Amino acid sequence: MSSTGNGYPETVLELRVSGVRCRGPKPPGPEGGAAPGHAAQTSIAAGGGGMLRCAACSAAITRTDARTEIGGAHEHAFMNPAGIAFRIGCFSVAPGCVGVGEEETYWSWFPGHAWRVAACRACRAHLGWSFRSAGASFHGLILDRLVSDARPG
């Protein structure tokens, strides 16, 4: 008849533990998935992608595996107010670029994104633009001003 008082506190403990797990930081999951091992021989490609360099000074700008799709496409063609057509590719990161000038929100090729001129960090050649919206950012780089460096060594 008389139940031990141990059962009730245990239930409370479980609730508190589950609450802590929900609010805690993300678990240290080692699931990087970057090392496929021997399953396929796709790891032969050194670096996982070719380097893309500034056409003017050959500085490393970004890599082909940083390509991303915005609005369902990697490449976009735009025309600026002066009637000059640009063919740009979208990249998630471009470590070789540096932002120039103020961030602008008018006349954005990608609605809802603020943009900023992106120039080569080494020679300051205009390579494209960086675009940023709430919680996301990418670079739109002029493909004609990049040269691929896919050759090993």
Ligand SMILES: [Zn+2]
């Ligand atoms: Zn450059």
